[in-house]
Amino acid sequence: MARALRRILAWAVVVAGLGAAVLLATGCALYSGARTSTVGELGFENELAIPPLLEPHEEDGQKVFELTLQQGRAELLPGTRAETWGVNGSYLGPTLRAARGDRVEVRVRNELPEATTIHWHGMHLPAFADGGPHQLIEPRETWTPSWTIEQPAATLWYHPHPHGRTAEHVYRGVAGLFLLDDREADRLSLPREYGADDIPLVVQDKRLHDDGSLDFSQAWISPTGRLGDTILVNGTYDPYVEIHDQRVRFRLLNGSAARVYNIGFADDRQFDLVATDGGLLEAPYRTARIQLSPGERAEIVASFRPRERVVLRSFEPELGTNFWEERFAGGDDSFDMLQVRAAAALDPSPDIAARLATRQHMHADDAARTRRFELDGRSINDADFDIARIDQTVEAGSVEIWEVRNASGTPHNFHPHGVSFRLLADDVSEPPPALAGWKDTIYAPPGKTLRLLVRFGDYPDPHTAYMFHCHLLQHEDRGMMGQYIVVERGGASSAHRTGHGDLGEATPSKESR
Ligand code: C2O
Ligand code: CU
Ligand code: CU
DSSP states (O other): OHHHHHHHHHHHHHHHHHHHHHHHHHHHHHHHHTOOBOTTTOOOOEEOOOOOBOOOEEETTEEEEEEEEEEEEEOSSTTOOEEEEEESSSSBOOBEEEETTOEEEEEEEEOSSSOBOOEEETOOOOGGGSOSTTSOBOTTOEEOOEEEOOSOSEEEEEEOOOTTTHHHHHHHTOOEEEEEEOHHHHTSOOOOOBTTTEEEEEEEEEOBOTTSOBOOOOOSSOSSOOOOSEEEETTEESEEEEEEESEEEEEEEEOOSSOOEEEEETTOOOEEEEEETTEEEEEEEEESOEEEOTTOEEEEEEEOOTTOEEEEEEEOOOOOSOHHHHHHTTTTOBEEEEEEEEEEEEEOOOOOOSOOSOOOOOOGGGOSOEEEEEEETTEETTBOOOTTOOOEEEETTOEEEEEEEEOSSSOEEEEETTOOEEEOOOSSOOOOGGGSSOBSOEEEOTTOEEEEEEEOOSOOOTTSOEEEEOSSHHHHHTTOEEEEEEEOTTOTTTTSOOOTTOOOOOOOOOOOO
């Protein structure tokens, strides 16, 4: 009996050992297979597409833009055809452009087979025009928001926002840029000829089947969602761009669902970061890398010598998580993105302005209150998105501190609609220069707390909510999103009492104007 027992035990040990070995081997295989790199592997064979500038027409003193969301077929891989979605075309959309003070109207016609929305990411505008999940456009319907541009020059963008479907709609190809100008920025010495020395770069990762079609299979091991192994820039695979000026501005948008890029040149040359999400920095910041999580933008100006070729690359991003999550969230991935080919003769460009935007004063002391947002699992402050629940009520024109903590070990980021914010210093340091300007989307490293100084717009509307959410689109779709409304000054305490996670003590608001 004892002998039989011992034999069984011995077998059990062998089986368990084998099991562990198999698990370990699978883990190792998964781990090493999860690293993706295209560095040195591209031929830069296709000319970079530049999204066309959409000309508005004037009507009743408004600039009117017409957008049609449509199905189409696009050559995502040369020589193949993929079923895609696009705006006024088969993949991605045109660039809209307007200036501070302009009254704009956009007629968005939905010719897609399902309801969607178009959200103006980074725009300061009334909630009814924001294009969040509440402003659904049914198939064959047209949505026509209008508003006045009331914010500084910036690189904004637009994309769908139907709850639960955002990642897929963006992945299929619905997205585009919305550039804003202002007088102050127009006077600065900066490259500004669209498509020539001012080049938009919409960076997206895809998974493509051999026949060139989009792969919709779900990521089952990545903590952040589907990560593509193929980079498209403005929808172009393996792109190059020819330039004819000594200095070129690139407007970078991370239009991906989950991937974080750490962008720089292959030869490590430095460039000037001149703007982030919400507009120009006060002064150019010289650096060799700019990291962008999904939804973030940056404008950089780089210098070139005649005839040289240099590759714009995404280096391994710093996600600040453990080695396992890091690997499966793309933290060890690198990509060649675009080859810049300088012409034999380059037009001289003036030095870029040493001062860019004038400083707009906004101090932590101006904040009326602090609210906390804890990101964990797929929820914010332990609550999953509920379109029927208002989470926060803020007063029009107020300044608040929004304290965002990533309480998980997983990468997240944070984006509130309708506003720009500044990152405040934490206990140990001032914000890094690349995060010191106006932002509307910011990476939230695991375990870290970000203190954002937010100024809210002056469009009170107790009936229409703005969103705030993680901009990793699968997280957002799975419920990592909440809603806030903006009410009249003095209205927050009466009609709409606190929402979830509202920890603000009522320090009296110091009017700063
Ligand atoms: Cu790009 Cu809710 O936003
Ligand atoms: Cu947005
Ligand atoms: Cu997230």
